Amino acid sequence: MTRTLICGVGNKLKRDDGLGPFVIEQLETQTMPLGVDVADYGISGFKCALKLEGYNKVVFVDAISLPGSKPGRLHRLKINKERLMKSPKLSDFSVSMHETDLERIMATAAVLNIYPDEVVIIGCEPSDTAVGLGLTKSVADAVPGIIDLVMQEIK
Numbered sequence: 001m002t003r004t005l006i007c008g009v010g011n012k013l014k015r016d017d018g019l020g021p022f023v024i025e026q027l028e029t030q031t032m033p034l035g036v037d038v039a040d041y042g043i044s045g046f047k048c049a050l051k052l053e054g055y056n057k058v059v060f061v062d063a064i065s066l067p068g069s070k071p072g073r074l075h076r077l078k079i080n081k082e083r084l085m086k087s088p089k090l091s092d093f094s095v096s097m098h099e100t101d102l103e104r105i106m107a108t109a110a111v112l113n114i115y116p117d118e119v120v121i122i123g124c125e126p127s128d129t130a131v132g133l134g135l136t137k138s139v140a141d142a143v144p145g146i147i148d149l150v151m152q153e154i155k
Contacts, residue, residue, distance in 0.1 A: 001035050004057040004154055005116075007048060008040040009102065016071075016126030016139045020061040023146055036154050049108035057118040059153045060102055061146065063126040063139070071127035072138035074145050079106055079119040122149045 006027060008020030024040040032038060037055075041048035052058055064075040084106055102121060109115045124146060127136040135143070 002056045003054055004036045004059065005052065005055045006032075006036065006038045006059045006061065006150055006154070007051075008038075008061045009042065009048065009105075010062055011043050013131060013133065015128045015130060015132045015134065016063050016136055017129045019063045019123055019126070019135060019139055019143075019146075022135060023061045023143060023150070026143065026147060027150065033154060046105075046108065049105045049112070049114075052109045052116055053112075053114040055116045057120070057153075058116045059150055060119070060121045060123075061150060062102065062121060062123045063129065064121060064123040065126060069125040070138075071125050071136065072142045073125045074142060074149065075121070075123055075125065076149055077121045079103075079121065081106070081110055081115050081119075085110055120153055122146055122153070 006024070008024030010017045010020035012018035012021050021040045021042055024038055027038045039051065041051070064077065066075060069075070079102070084103060106115065106119060124139055124142040127138050
């Protein structure tokens, strides 16, 4: 049986950076297909990396900032293992128990030989990631679209 993990990452105490955990809260109220697990790993990147073993596919939900993108714009990205391991950002590789960096989470999974067959990131452009509670309006308005994209990934 194919196993899929929908994994929310981000910091709820930094406005739109809390998008992943917020979406996971919404998804936890829905019935998921057999073989699909939903988890909020918040800011614990190393713990998340260790939980990837046994999954064929991982769908991360996170705030994603891309150049030229407006707040609330939906994004869907795939992480390629080979390209990831060549990233210059990994040259200063370190593991933190408190910060989530998807590149480092997946590099850790690759080193531990537990990298899933497919890795997708779904989210949207944040508007405000300063310390504070709650999503901004543009990001909150994008949540239904993010949930739709996640559900398409698990069909």
